[in-house]
Amino acid sequence: MHSDTTGSWTPVALSADLPAGTVIPARISAGSIALWRSESGRLSASADRCPHRGMSLSHGFVRGEALSCIYHGWSYAQGGNCIRIPAHPGLTPPETIRARTFAVEEAGGVIWVAADETETKPPVLEGLTPLRSMTTDAGISAIETAAGTKASAEGLIEPAGGTLCLLVSARNDGQTLIHVLLKGETSPADRIAASREAESLRRAAEDLQKKGIAS
Numbered sequence: 001m002h003s004d005t006t007g008s009w010t011p012v013a014l015s016a017d018l019p020a021g022t023v024i025p026a027r028i029s030a031g032s033i034a035l036w037r038s039e040s041g042r043l044s045a046s047a048d049r050c051p052h053r054g055m056s057l058s059h060g061f062v063r064g065e066a067l068s069c070i071y072h073g074w075s076y077a078q079g080g081n082c083i084r085i086p087a088h089p090g091l092t093p094p095e096t097i098r099a100r101t102f103a104v105e106e107a108g109g110v111i112w113v114a115a116d117e118t119e120t121k122p123p124v125l126e127g128l129t130p131l132r133s134m135t136t137d138a139g140i141s142a143i144e145t146a147a148g149t150k151a152s153a154e155g156l157i158e159p160a161g162g163t164l165c166l167l168v169s170a171r172n173d174g175q176t177l178i179h180v181l182l183k184g185e186t187s188p189a190d191r192i193a194a195s196r197e198a199e200s201l202r203r204a205a206e207d208l209q210k211k212g213i214a215s
C-alpha cells in the first residue's frame, strides 16, 4: 500500500480550498499539520501543535503574515518561529520557541507537503484540472479494484474512457484522501458527471473494503 504517493511528498489539499488568510488541518505521514496561507498568499505547513500548551494550530487564525494560536494568541511566522506573545508585548520571543515546519509546494492547483527534508520536487500533473477533494474509508487497493486500474507512481488512478482522474494518498488514520481531477477542457456538465462518477467509485471501493475483497 502507498503510504506517500511520491516519496516524501503528499498531496494534502487543493489550492482552491485554502484562500489567502486562512488555515486548515491536513495530514502527512509525520502527523497532523496546520496548512495556512498568509494574507499576501505565502503558503506554510507546520506541525498542528502549539509549542506553548499544545493547542491545535489549525484551530487558530491568520493575521497578516503570521499564524496565531486560538488559545493564548502566540503568533508564528512562516518559518515556525514565535514572533509575538500577547501576555508579554515587550518581549522578543526566544528563537527556541518554534513550531516544526515542513516544505510545501503548490503546482497545478494542488498543494503538496514533504514529510521529510528532501531535495526533490513534487510531480507536475500536466493537463489536469482539480475539481474537489474527498476522503474514503477504503484503501488504495480497493479504489484501484473499483476503478479497474492501478495507481501510477504519482498516485494517479485513471478509470478508462472518461475525463476523471483520481489523485490518491493513504493517510495514517486508515482513510484515503482523494483529489478529483479532470483531464483536458471540460464543460459544467462534464464536471457534474465526473463528480458523480467519483462518488460512485468511492461507494464501490468502500463496499469492496467492507467485504474484504480488497485491502
Ligand code: FES
Pocket: 050, 051, 052, 053, 054, 055, 069, 070, 071, 072, 073, 074
Ligand atoms: S496553547 Fe497556543 S498560545 Fe497557548
